[in-house]
Amino acid sequence: MFFYLSKLLGFVISPLIWVFILFIYSFRTKIESRAKKARIAGVVLLYLCCNSFVVDECFRQWEPVSPDYELMTTKFDGAIILGGIGTIDQRLQKINFGGSADRLFQIVPLYYKGQIKKIIFTGGSGSIEFPKDKEGLYVKKYLKSINLPDSALLIESESKNTYENAIFTKKLMDSLNMKGNFLLVTSAYHMPRSVAIFKKAGFKNITPYITNKVSGVRRYTFDHLFIPNSGALSALHMLLHEWIGFIVYKIKGYA
Numbered sequence: 001m002f003f004y005l006s007k008l009l010g011f012v013i014s015p016l017i018w019v020f021i022l023f024i025y026s027f028r029t030k031i032e033s034r035a036k037k038a039r040i041a042g043v044v045l046l047y048l049c050c051n052s053f054v055v056d057e058c059f060r061q062w063e064p065v066s067p068d069y070e071l072m073t074t075k076f077d078g079a080i081i082l083g084g085i086g087t088i089d090q091r092l093q094k095i096n097f098g099g100s101a102d103r104l105f106q107i108v109p110l111y112y113k114g115q116i117k118k119i120i121f122t123g124g125s126g127s128i129e130f131p132k133d134k135e136g137l138y139v140k141k142y143l144k145s146i147n148l149p150d151s152a153l154l155i156e157s158e159s160k161n162t163y164e165n166a167i168f169t170k171k172l173m174d175s176l177n178m179k180g181n182f183l184l185v186t187s188a189y190h191m192p193r194s195v196a197i198f199k200k201a202g203f204k205n206i207t208p209y210i211t212n213k214v215s216g217v218r219r220y221t222f223d224h225l226f227i228p229n230s231g232a233l234s235a236l237h238m239l240l241h242e243w244i245g246f247i248v249y250k251i252k253g254y255a
Contacts, residue, residue, distance in 0.1 A: 013240045015049040015233060050228035053219070055236045060215040062239065063188040066208050076116045077180030078154070079107045079209065082165055082194060083123015088133040095138040102212035103185050104139065111152060116183065119143065120173070122156040122165040134158070154178075162194055162245075163254045166201035181205045188213040189239055193246045196255035214239075 011017065022042035026035040048054055085101040088094075097104075110116045121143075123135040136157030143153055156172050159165045182203070186194045188210040198206055214235055219225075249255040 013244055014237050015045065015240070016237075019046045019049075046233075047228060049236050050230065050233045052224045052227075052229045052232045055232040055239075056215050056218070056224075058236065058239055059189060060218070062192065062242075063213055063215055064191050064208060064210060066210045072115075075114070076183050076207070078118035078120050078178070079110065079116045079183040079185050080120045080122065080169060080198075080206070081107060082162065082184075082186040082190070083121065083135045083139075083159070084126060085123070085139070086135070088130065088135070088138060090130075090133075093138075095135065095142060099212055100187050103187065106209070106211050107183070107185055108143075108146075108148075111148070118152055118154055118178075119148070120154040120156070120169065120182070122159055122169045124156075124158045124160055124164075126160055162190070162197050163249065165194075166198045166203070170201045170203060181207065183207050183209040185209045185211060187211055188215075189242050193242065193249060193255060196246075197249060200253075200255055 019042045022038045022045065026038035026042070029035050029038070081103050085103055086095045086097040089096050104121070107116065107119060111119055121136050121139050123139070125131045125133050125135065127133060134157040136155045140153060140155045140157075144150070154172065154176075156165070156169050159168045182205060184191075184194060184198055184203075184206045191208050191210050195206070195208055246255065
């Protein structure tokens, strides 16, 4: 039920849905003053949600900052990589990597450099329509295709959300008596919730390793400050979904 509810919430909190509701209301109401206010509110809301500077600042306040591990000599027993890094190609039966695949691609070089001993990937199917397309199995297939040995891999492929990522991974690692220091690898915007959930699940020695950060150097160029950007709207929806997820997980005691 929680899995399906999260999908529904993802739809409800979309800024575009709010804008459509305002415009639909403006055409339905018979009071012209209310219709005018609803249209103005819709335009203003859409502009703010498409403003790159505003959205960038929201991410800047939320995303944590971590050290540059590539410049460190610290060694870790493994890196726990959270799923949600691509979609499954039904015809070719392979994974098509998306922007969040940075979680995986940042870590593979650390294995070859000897900074981590094992790559631990956690992620099943996040799709209601295709529950059998378990991401972890396709990631394992990819990693073996680039010659990573089985001994370097640990795959958890049943989890559907971050809470299950933590619970199922902890159970799997405990069954193998795996202990030590581990990197926790996920996107920057997703890290605050992930760290809280994994610590709640019983992980003691985890170090955040952030990837594909959205906020960068603060920019004051004209286009960044004033020109609407559909990419900003998409990024804001992602951040709002993360905020709601964090609140819900706190209420349920998962984080």
